[in-house]
Amino acid sequence: MKGRVIKSTGSWYHVQLGEETIQARLRGKFKQEELKLTNPVAVGDWVKIAKEADQATWVIQDILPRENYIIRKSTRKQHFSHILASNIDQAFLIITLRNPRTSLGFIDRFLVSTESFRIPAFLIINKMDLIKERDMEFLEVIQEIYKPLGYPVYEISALENDDLKEKLLPILKGKSTLLAGHSGVGKSTLLNELATGANQVTREVSKFTTKGVHTTTFAEMFPMPEGGYLIDTPGIKEFGILEIEGQELSHYFVELRDYLGKCKYHNCTHINEPGCLVLERLEEGYIHPYRYDSYLKIYHEEDSHR
Incomplete structure (x- = not known):
């Protein structure tokens, strides 16, 4: 039988099977495209399951091919x-x-991951009710960088719920949408406002460290009132992307992708080669220096692992 994993608790998985949700465990180990994974089964996976003999529990026999994933x-x-x-x-x-x-840098690393599978990404700026005058410059920088690249930017206050549903529900309708971000950015609060039956625990950010505390322990999918799912995930402290080839990284920066194959050398890394169109466009102001700085940092970090 075929079902979809809607929650992972480490050793057991909640699988949606028609109108019913059952618990299943893994049978044996899964080898997946030579990826070394801490979670062989992920929320959102479609799986083949079977009931255990003389038991009320089920086992996952196989994971069906994934259309995409964020890793x-x-x-x-x-x-x-x-x-x-x-x-x-x-x-x-x-x-x-x-x-x-x-x-x-965290934003750019996340976007590299979504771009690797051409997954549409939205930037949701939460806690607008808390920002100070000194935050406005950073807000303007985010708008200035990402909107021209085609990434929608929404400003919300999940706690105040000012026109929150009017802004976001039309985008979420009928879609499986991942919620990601640092601990303490308000993912669970936002989820509780939008999703059917969600009652995720929320906690205040520490005033001493100004950092969030993990309140979501496991990833879980929640149904939306007009169809689709919201996928809540544990807070991410750092977003380390996978090893990638040098020339491949520019494929995942949308403003660099426009110049693929147009530099003097076909294997141009867009760092110091003569005749590099990316460097010319950077000098002319067509590429934002903050984004190019992110590109360099990720490139050199991955280069040290190659």
Whole structure:
């Protein structure tokens, strides 16, 4: 029988089987496209399951091919990766300008991951009710960088719920949408406002560290009132992307992708080669220097692993 994994608790998985939700466990180990994963089964996976003989429980026999997934390096096991969710239609990166502050580098790393599968990404700036005058420059930078690149940017206050549903529900209708971001950015609060039957625990950001505390322990899918799902995920401290080839990285920066194959050398890394069109466009102001700086940092970080 075929079902979809809607929650992972480590050793057991909640699988949607028609109108019923059942619990299933893994049988044996799964080898998946030579990926070393901390979670062989991810929320959003379609799986084949069977009932255990003389038991009320089920086992996952096979994982069906994934259409896409968002993946990052594991922070716990070296050379391993963790899939946040699979088979998704779009992704919401929840951003805050303070308590905690989301860096441009974190945003860019997340977008590299979504671009690798051409997953539409939205930047949701939460806690607008808390921003100060000194935060406005950072807000303007985010709008200035990402809107021209085609990434929609929404400003919301999940706690105040000012026209929240009017802004977001039309985008979410009928879609499987991933919610991601640092701990403390308000993912669970937003989820509770939007999704059917969600009652996720929320906690305030520490005033001492100004950092969020993990309240979501496991990824889970929640149905939306007009169809589709919201996928809540544990907070991410760092977003380490997988090893990629040097020339491949520019494919995942939309403003660099426009110049593929147009430089003097076909294997141009867009760093110091003569006749590089990307460097020319950067000098002319067509490429934002903050984004190019992110490109360099990711390139050199990955280069050190190659």
